[in-house]
Amino acid sequence: MLDDRAKLLLKALVERYIADGQPVGSRTLSKASGLDLSPATIRNVMADLEELGLIASPHTSAGRIPTTRGYRLFVDTMLTVQREGLQAPALTPDQPQKVIASAANLLSSLSQFVGVVMAPKRASVFRHIEFLRLSERRFLVIIVSPEGDVQNRILFTEIDYSQSQLIETSNYLNTHYAGMAIEQVRSRVQQELVSLQGEIAALMQAAVQVSSEALTEDHNEVVISGERNLLSVSDFSSDMGHLRRAFELFEQKTQLMRLLDVSSQAEGVRIYIGGESQIVPMQELSVVSSPYEVDGQVVGTLGVIGPTRMPYDRMIQIVNITSRLVSNALSQSK
Structure with missing residues (x-):
């Protein structure tokens, strides 16, 4: 546990480093903290903070900078966020793709960093399904969504199916499951396998699997805006290795998807x-x-990506207000 004096000095050090980007020395820290302490006392406290792993001393400087652990303590216990004062233009209710693109641009322009938005999750529902025989044990599955989007998938099976079996399977799926979420369909098919013919059941399971993949793969889109803003951030422009790794992260998107998916489960x-x-x-x-939400239901996540040395209080405001704007725009455009 830190005493009040150590907390004040750590807070002042983190804020000064975020503002200037330069290691903070004891004299600067004395002025920034407003505490009437001797340089020797401040140096002792900084030595204690360094021992706790909250600050570190770069080789080239006598000053100190926050560590990841120091930033975390600052963010969790010392950060005060103004709830008012940030002005942002409303997002026009429109098609979800346009709202998402506008939100990513807004996050980027307000933060001067990178804006990222995960598109709304939609229920994986099919309206109609049918099979077309291409060759032996090779079939085309045609899946139509409620919005009229058509997805085609090639299905390879262990046994061959006759045209009458294909028709029987598609009729069964369309009669009993059209309009249901694919997760529900998979669960129901599993339960009903006993009452279905073995061959038809296997085909049905395979069809549900490829339908699930087809209906979900294009929904989890990540929209990124403002990557070039990092070029003007000294933490990146001075180190091409850092910059390259950041751009690789944006390009792959898989890691971002994981992060945003975790974020959507939190309040x-x-x-x-x-x-x-x-x-x-x-x-x-x-x-x-x-x-962010649509009609009170969480459907996606958005955020700002920037250097560890970012003004967290302002970023929280930006993300908070953009989340509300997106929720309003998407709820109105339904």
């Missing part, structure tokens, strides 16, 4: 500080994220 704004876990693998990056 309110979450802060992920680089290097704390595998979710944000880069020590130089932090993510401030929040879920």
Whole structure:
């Protein structure tokens, strides 16, 4: 546990480093903290903070900088966020894709970092399904969504099926399961396998699996805006290795999907500080994220990605307000 004096000095050090980007010395810290302490006393407290792993001393400087652990303590216990004062234009109710793209741009322009938005999750529902025989044990599955989107998938089976079996299977699926979420269909098919013919049951299971993949793969889109903003951040522009790794993260998107998916399960704004876990693998990056809703249901996540040395109080405001704007725009455009 830190005493009040150590907390005040750590808070002042983190805030000064976020503002200037330079290691903080004891004289600067004395002025920034407003505490009437001798340089020797401040140096002793800084030595204690360093021993606790909250600050570190770069080789080239006598000053100190916050560590990941120091940022985390600052964010969790010392951060005060103004709830008013940030002005952001409303997002126009429109098609979800356009609202999401506008939100990513808004996050980027307000933060001057990278805006990222995970598109709304939709229920994986099919309206109609049918089979077309292509060759022996090779079939085309045609899946039509409620919105009229058509997906085609090739299905390979262990045994061959006759045209009458294909028709029987598609009729059964369309009669009993059309309009249901694919997860429900999979569960029901599993329960009803006993009453179905073995061959038809196997075909039905395979069809449900490829339908699930077809209906979900294009929904979890991540929209990213403002990657070039990192070029003007000194923490990245001075180290091409950091910059390259950041751009690789944006390009792959898989890691971002994982992060945003975790964020959607939490309430309110979450802060992920680089290097704390595998979710944000880069020590130089932090993510401030929040879920957004449609009609009271969480459907996606958005956030700001920037350097670990970011003004967290302002980022929290930006993410908070954008989350509300997206929720309003999507709820009105239904």
